[in-house]
Amino acid sequence: MxxxxxxxxxxxxxxxxxxxxxxxxxxxxxxxxxxxxxxxxxxxxxxxxxxxxxxxxxxxxxxxxxxxxxxxxxxxxxxxxxxxxxxxxxxxxxxxxxxxxxxxxxxxxxSRPLGLDREQALTGHGVSYCAACDGGLYRGKDVAVAGGGNTALSDCLLLAQGCRRVYLIHRRSSFRGEASLLEQVRRQPNVELLTDATVTELLGEQRLEGIRIRQRRLRTLKVEGLFIAVGxxxxxxxxxxxxxxxxxxxxxxxxxxxxxxxxxxxxxxxxxxxxxxxxxxxxxxxxxxxxxxxxxxxxxxxx
CATH class of the missing domain: 3.50.50.60 (FAD/NAD(P)-binding domain)
Incomplete structure (x- = not known):
């Protein structure tokens, strides 16, 4: 013992x-x-x-x-x-x-999931909870990050180094993460901040081909990767x-x-x-x- x-x-x-x-x-x-x-x-x-x-x-x-x-x-x-x-x-x-x-x-x-249909099935096929682990697979591609805390902001900065475009999707109008991290994200020319927005649907059969978000109206984003950082x-x-x-x-x-x-x-x-x-x-x-x-x-x- x-x-x-x-x-x-x-x-x-x-x-x-x-x-x-x-x-x-x-x-x-x-x-x-x-x-x-x-x-x-x-x-x-x-x-x-x-x-x-x-x-x-x-x-x-x-x-x-x-x-x-x-x-x-x-x-x-x-x-x-x-x-x-x-x-x-x-x-x-x-x-x-x-x-x-x-x-x-x-x-x-x-990691907390978003709770979307087919989220588990697409995990490892476009859906990820670890940008540091999987970010390198999406070099030169368009991706999205869901979240508004330090993890989401850090993921954004990491992905912005190699991805063509990064959408940061947050359900509130202000971010919970550190101000210094948010300022760094805002300075990235290939990052687009989408506030008051939520991911409502995952698109694609075998692999993620896009996501549908609600931001006052429904909108479709063609992304090959979704990195979930919602707590x-x-x-x-x-x-x-x-x-x-x-x-x-x-x-x-x-x-x-x-x-x-x-x-x-x-x-x-x-x-x-x-x-x-x-x-x-x-x-x-x-x-x-x-x-x-x-x-x-x-x-x-x-x-």
Whole structure:
């Protein structure tokens, strides 16, 4: 049995692993995809304190290496459910059952779909949720981005470097993203901003051939790619019966990252909070690990 099991290997989970291992707790990180989480898809990170410029993949690699050097362990496994057991908890995964005295839930959040007909069928065939992953496939072509936050603005800037034309479609009249990012987008000669607009239909059979939008009236855009960046949804289904979730599915926990279940902490984008940034994910990871290790130490002293 490990002292600390961490579900999720993004920046929050890896930072938690670093702090837990440094506190002397045996620590295992379980991640179903790749370590680093969504930040590995960012070609350039410029808002992480102390590092002027770095790729998301390199930043993730550094934190991963640091956590393992401190003594944490890592395994690829998809967590399917969590249950209490004598002396701690069990995580049931596609690679077996792992036991730990305490849990840190850092499973992050996934891309939210638009909910359009045939959206899933066309994903990978013109519909994408990751401009950094798939943008290179549309060099010299016309594409659209749906969204109004930082991710949508960053996607626009990335795509504008290689695509012939980029339409940025946002359902409101003003953007939620940072003013500096929006100003950079406005300066791109091949980007057209379409506000008070929504995507209503995907066109094409085997591949995306265009989209229909409503902007006061129906309009058809001939695009070969649609990049959806309309928010995230938490990956917390596996823990719904164990900890309290808010109406959006995020895990209820304060700034100390303590959940409603003794011995379980959470960190990062799956936590119910107002700000979700790279630095707050790292802060959550540190707070969760320190809090859990202190709790485990107190339990040992009382035993």
């Amino acid at each position: 490990y002292d600390v099991l961490i579900a999720g290997g993004g920046i929050a989970g890896l930072t938690a692993a670093l702090y837990a291992a440094r506190a002397g707790c045996s620590t295992l990180v379980l991640e179903q995809q790749y370590y680093g989480g969504q930040i590995v898809n960012a070609p350039l990170v410029e808002n992480y304190p102390g590092i002027h410029r770095i790729s998301g993949a390199e930043l993730a690699q550094r934190v991963y290496d640091q956590a393992l050097a401190a003594g944490a362990q890592y395994a690829n496994a998809a967590v399917e459910r969590a249950e209490p057991r004598d002396g701690g908890f069990a995580l049931y995964t596609n690679r077996g059952i792992f036991a730990g005295r305490g849990l840190i839930l850092a499973t992050g959040a996934g 995230r949804q938490p990956r917390t289904e596996a823990f719904a019966g164990l900890v309290s979730l808010d109406p959006g599915g995020y895990i209820r926990a304060g700034e100390d990252c303590r959940t409603t279940k003794q011995g379980i902490f959470c960190a990062g984008d799956c936590r119910s909070k107002s700000i979700r940034q790279l630095c707050t994910a790292a802060a959550d990871g540190a707070a969760a690990a320190i809090g859990l290790c202190e709790s485990l130490s107190a339990e040992k002293k009382q035993a």
